[in-house]
Amino acid sequence: MVTKTIDLRSDTVTKPNEVMRAAMANAEVDDDVLSFDPTAFRLEAEMARITGKEAALFVPSGTMGNLISVMIHCEVRGSEVILGDNCHIHIFENGGISTIGGVHPRPVKNNKDGTMDIDLIEAAIRNPNFEICYPKTRLICLENTHANTGGKCLSVEYIDEVGVLAKKHGLKLHIDGARIFHASVALGVPVNRLVQAADSVSVCLSKGLGAPVGSVIVGSREFIARARILRKTLGGGMRQVGILCAAALVAVQENVEKLADDHKKAKALAEGLNNIKGLKVDIASVQTNILYFDISEDANITAHKLINQLEEHGVLMMADSSSRIRVVLHYQISAADVQYTLACIEQAVNGTPFKNGH
Missing domain, CATH: 3.40.640.10 (Type I PLP-dependent aspartate aminotransferase-like (Major domain))
Structure with missing residues (x-):
């Protein structure tokens, strides 16, 4: 059972935290x-x-x-x-x-x-x-x-x-x-x-x-x-x-001070994806919080099919083409989320049954 959504579609999907909500509630306005x-x-x-x-x-x-x-x-x-x-x-x-x-x-x-x-x-x-x-x-x-x-x-x-x-x-x-x-x-x-x-x-x-x-x-x-x-x-x-x-x-x-951690998580995700057979990331190209990964023809899965399978397990991404997926990290994605995402992708690409939800 999926208990949490890991939204990697963009860094626009972050939700205002409690500090922000308090600041909004107490803002002096005109x-x-x-x-x-x-x-x-x-x-x-x-x-x-x-x-x-x-x-x-x-x-x-x-x-x-x-x-x-x-x-x-x-x-x-x-x-x-x-x-x-x-x-x-x-x-x-x-x-x-x-x-x-x-x-x-x-x-x-x-x-x-x-x-x-x-x-x-x-x-x-x-x-x-x-x-x-x-x-x-x-x-x-x-x-x-x-x-x-x-x-x-x-x-x-x-x-x-x-x-x-x-x-x-x-x-x-x-x-x-x-x-x-x-x-x-x-x-x-x-x-x-x-x-x-x-x-x-x-x-x-x-x-x-x-x-x-x-x-x-x-x-x-x-x-x-x-x-x-x-x-x-x-x-x-x-x-x-x-x-x-x-x-x-x-x-x-x-939140500016949190951006470096977003970059580290993007690099960790990229390195993990490169270890999955059929997937490829140019590690050197991952400089900040955005990465793209390619799916080889012999992987027997398209980008859209992979995205649909991941969504069933609480992981959201966006396809750039039939063989390419874009991923964007942000401060509301944890290191544990990255590891869960990699596990879900590996299971989907390999065609093995998914384990219990995140």
């Missing part, structure tokens, strides 16, 4: 649309401090944070943004930068480490002498960590190099930093240094940090002032938002 919510102010000031930027703004989601940022930097409709062909903004945000923002995407191939080659980025910048034919390049977007390549970390040296390139051509640089704290912990580099070259950054609070709702965008005071107006236009202006910001403050203050 109308944030009128710029009077004191708890929102506290969170925004803290995030601005951590990222080394002048100001910050709480938004309902990372998708909205990215959309607002792109639209501000590309305020003239028909402008162009250079971004990775496998990045979250391009793949998973409903094409919002185009359909809502009127911004044209210029995809550049993402490498296996989440980077884009510097020379390819520069080659993608439109020649200003041909504006009669081309959209005007105004922005470069990076993603750190890079989710679709397995949570890879972009180094501070790489980000600085892209920043130099952007300034050389008079462009802005936005970082989708949904998991920037993961990158900071894995690289041993402070968040403010990692994003120093960026004009704006979106930071998700409801992924690895474990808050129930929300993201923050950071940048200059002028950028955030414009972002506040655009947030309202897009329907993201909320009233007593301090209830949510209180939980986010707990997440920032208490």
Whole structure:
């Protein structure tokens, strides 16, 4: 009998803990649309401090944070943004930068480490002498960590190099930093240094940090002032938002230190999967809390069949394809959960009867 669900679909599935719930219940609130919510102010000031930027703004989601940022930097409709062909903004945000923002995407191939080659980025910048034919390049977007390549970390040296390139051509640089704290912990580099070259950054609070709702965008005071107006236009202006910001403050203050353990659990899971015949993980590629594992053709089980069998025993995952599965660790997954997961996967792949539930 299954007594517990081990949810490895994403780090967005964490539930607010008792400390967060208490903070939410006791939060001092006011109308944030009128710029009077004191708890929102506290969170925004803290995030601005951590990222080394002048100001910050709480938004309902990372998708909205990215959309607002792109639209501000590309305020003239028909402008162009250079971004990775496998990045979250391009793949998973409903094409919002185009359909809502009127911004044209210029995809550049993402490498296996989440980077884009510097020379390819520069080659993608439109020649200003041909504006009669081309959209005007105004922005470069990076993603750190890079989710679709397995949570890879972009180094501070790489980000600085892209920043130099952007300034050389008079462009802005936005970082989708949904998991920037993961990158900071894995690289041993402070968040403010990692994003120093960026004009704006979106930071998700409801992924690895474990808050129930929300993201923050950071940048200059002028950028955030414009972002506040655009947030309202897009329907993201909320009233007593301090209830949510209180939980986010707990997440920032208490859960960052837990990320290193999430990375260790991901590595342990990856090593265990590699010991199961028919499964393969590139161990060196597991840098943070995300991993992918492949199922060989002779394993006699598909990703979807494996997921269905695991679900019957309380383990939840997501298929990336018929032979590939994505797994995301978070602080509410224990070392014992990892071992139980490995035992269930091994039994499913080998076709042996499952033991009693977790």
